[in-house]
Amino acid sequence: MNLQKFRNIAGNYIFIIPAFLLFFTFSLYPFFKVFQLSVTDWDGISPYMNYVGLENFKDLFMDNTVFWFSMKNAFFVTFLALVVQNFLALFLAILCDREIKGGNVYRVIFYLPPVLSGIVVGLIWNWIYDGNYGLLNHFLTFIGLGDFARSWLSDPKSALIAVSVIHMWKGFGWGFVILLAGLQSIPRDLYEAARVDGASSWIVFKKITAPLMIPVFILVSILTILGTMQLFDIIIATTGGGPGYHTEVPMTRMLASMIGNSKFGYASAMGVVFGLILLIISMIQIRVSKMMRQV
Amino acid sequence: MSLNPVEFEDKLQVNYEKIKKGTVSVFVHIFLIAVSLSCLFPLWWAFASSLKTQQTIFNDLSLFPKAPHWENYVEAWTKADFGMYFSNSLIYTVTVVIGVILIASMAAYAFSRLQFPGKNVLFLILISTMMVPIPGSIIPLYVLLNKLHLVNTRLGYILPQINAGLALGIFLLKTFFDDLPKELEDSARIDGCGRFRVYWHIALPLARPAIAVLAIFNILAVWNEYLLAMLVLNSKNLMPLQRGLMVFQGAHVTQYPLLMAGIVITVLPVLVVYLMLQKHIIKGITAGAVKG
Numbered sequence: 168m169n170l171q172k173f174r175n176i177a178g179n180y181i182f183i184i185p186a187f188l189l190f191f192t193f194s195l196y197p198f199f200k201v202f203q204l205s206v207t208d209w210d211g212i213s214p215y216m217n218y219v220g221l222e223n224f225k226d227l228f229m230d231n232t233v234f235w236f237s238m239k240n241a242f243f244v245t246f247l248a249l250v251v252q253n254f255l256a257l258f259l260a261i262l263c264d265r266e267i268k269g270g271n272v273y274r275v276i277f278y279l280p281p282v283l284s285g286i287v288v289g290l291i292w293n294w295i296y297d298g299n300y301g302l303l304n305h306f307l308t309f310i311g312l313g314d315f316a317r318s319w320l321s322d323p324k325s326a327l328i329a330v331s332v333i334h335m336w337k338g339f340g341w342g343f344v345i346l347l348a349g350l351q352s353i354p355r356d357l358y359e360a361a362r363v364d365g366a367s368s369w370i371v372f373k374k375i376t377a378p379l380m381i382p383v384f385i386l387v388s389i390l391t392i393l394g395t396m397q398l399f400d401i402i403i404a405t406t407g408g409g410p411g412y413h414t415e416v417p418m419t420r421m422l423a424s425m426i427g428n429s430k431f432g433y434a435s436a437m438g439v440v441f442g443l444i445l446l447i448i449s450m451i452q453i454r455v456s457k458m459m460r461q462v
Numbered sequence: 463m464s465l466n467p468v469e470f471e472d473k474l475q476v477n478y479e480k481i482k483k484g485t486v487s488v489f490v491h492i493f494l495i496a497v498s499l500s501c502l503f504p505l506w507w508a509f510a511s512s513l514k515t516q517q518t519i520f521n522d523l524s525l526f527p528k529a530p531h532w533e534n535y536v537e538a539w540t541k542a543d544f545g546m547y548f549s550n551s552l553i554y555t556v557t558v559v560i561g562v563i564l565i566a567s568m569a570a571y572a573f574s575r576l577q578f579p580g581k582n583v584l585f586l587i588l589i590s591t592m593m594v595p596i597p598g599s600i601i602p603l604y605v606l607l608n609k610l611h612l613v614n615t616r617l618g619y620i621l622p623q624i625n626a627g628l629a630l631g632i633f634l635l636k637t638f639f640d641d642l643p644k645e646l647e648d649s650a651r652i653d654g655c656g657r658f659r660v661y662w663h664i665a666l667p668l669a670r671p672a673i674a675v676l677a678i679f680n681i682l683a684v685w686n687e688y689l690l691a692m693l694v695l696n697s698k699n700l701m702p703l704q705r706g707l708m709v710f711q712g713a714h715v716t717q718y719p720l721l722m723a724g725i726v727i728t729v730l731p732v733l734v735v736y737l738m739l740q741k742h743i744i745k746g747i748t749a750g751a752v753k754g
Contacts, residue, residue, distance in 0.1 A: 183569045183573070185564075189625040211605070259497065281684070287705045336501075344744055403692075442598050
């Protein structure tokens with residue numbers, strides 16, 4: 168009887184063994200290992216690694232201005248994405264949240280850039296932004312603004328903004344789809360009741376739509392922040408971090424110090440710090456959202 | 463035909479409302495169409511550019527090239543190796559998607575239907591990794607693959623990606639199994655079917671809608687993956703399309719017609735899958751968002 172029971176449970180475990188074998192090897196082990204590597208000076212090849220304590224972190228916080236500059240760049244793009252991209256997404260979602268002809272066609276088109284890869288999107292825009300023969304410069308010359316033509320991605324003044332535009336072009340359709348789904352989950356009779364009471368569109372938005380949408384707003388902004396801070400593919404396909412360090416982001420710095428300089432320990436410390444910053448941001452957001460819900 | 467003043471005023475009011483609504487909706491459509499064009503235009507520009515030649519591409523701004531050079535695609539497919547990259551991408555996508563579906567559905571079935579010690583804890587650990595951002599763990603992952611001699615092998619590129627799809631897959635499928643009625647499975651068990659046969663012959667076929675959503679997400683994720691391919695694969699004959707595009711661009715910076723042809727080759731399957739299955743895709747993201 169006991170053997171029977173044991174065999175039964177063992178048989179049940181077989182169902183989850185493949186999943187957890189992969190999960191422990193490729194998710195959990197690297198997750199803990201990164202902390203261990205971050206306190207060593209390992210170069211990725213040598214059989215020995217020296218324990219250096221918090222040396223890597225000290226250097227990162229005290230001396231690595233480029234890393235913090237890359238963090239600032241990521242925050243800049245994130246800020247633009249939060250404001251410009253999400254407001255565009257919300258505006259479009261509000262326009263489509265009504266009896267509108269071809270609403271589904273718009274949705275299919277807006278969600279097209281998000282299903283493309285960062286590499287493809289980056290390379291296409293690279294060609295559009297090209298300093299000598301890019302479409303954008305041709306267009307500016309055509310409308311008489313030729314003076315503004317420049318090598319958009321290699322001019323320090325425009326590179327980061329140009330990259331942000333690509334990122335937002337790729338991202339707004341995603342925000343649009345989620346926000347539209349949120350808007351459509353609001354019961355219609357709420358709107359009708361407000362209209363009967365003579366409320367204007369703005370009042371309806373302020374008193375009904377916005378409060379009900381807060382959870383969706385929070386979700387979209389957390390995912391926007393996490394996604395944008397970890398920007399990588401678009402940068403690699405366009406500027407590679409240049410000119411100078413003007414479009415460096417934490418991911419490119421981390422990988423450069425890992426692959427480029429063989430400083431695996433140091434790169435791990437960057438990864439830990441960067442991961443903690445992301446964690447803190449999302450915790451703040453969740454906290455704020457809870458406070459707002461109570462109000 | 464005469465109307466009394468009250469009726470007349472009412473009618474005027476209705477007409478006014480109608481016209482106002484009509485005007486607004488014209489402006490709304492103009493704006494939406496403008497945004498749509500800005501989404502589609504870069505893609506069309508890439509396509510148009512792929513049909514020009516190295517000589518004409520820099521000054522020929524036509525959106526419909528008069529003499530389309532379709533032979534660019536032949537050259538991209540053969541000489542620029544995009545055919546090889548394409549079949550690699552296909553291999554990776556198919557293997558990862560099948561792997562994720564099999565492994566995730568088995569685990570999800572166990573979490574939903576079977577009893578074993580540590581069930582809740584294991585599920586919690588699995589799900590919590592979906593929430594915590596760990597950009598740095600790519601470094602030890604690479605080190606691990608190196609130790610296992612999986613760097614620059616197909617397996618080394620496939621296994622981590624199967625793993626990457628598991629958490630979401632198990633979560634999605636468990637939710638689906640939880641909502642399924644148990645009667646069918648119970649009666650099969652009474653008829654003497656083992657739990658594996660119940661899972662394979664009854665639960666899995668019923669989960670087809672959820673599996674479709676899972677498949678689409680993983681197809682897109684694997685087809686578009688770049689970072690892992692950059693770290694793990696050095697040999698050209700193992701590279702998927704995204705990596706191939708970067709290698710081509712690195713070697714031939716200004717060969718835009720061929721690069722654009724490579725981009726079109728990369729995008730076309732995504733486009734087909736997306737247009738065929740867009741309803742499931744949009745249902746999938748919105749369901750996740752509204753629930754989460």
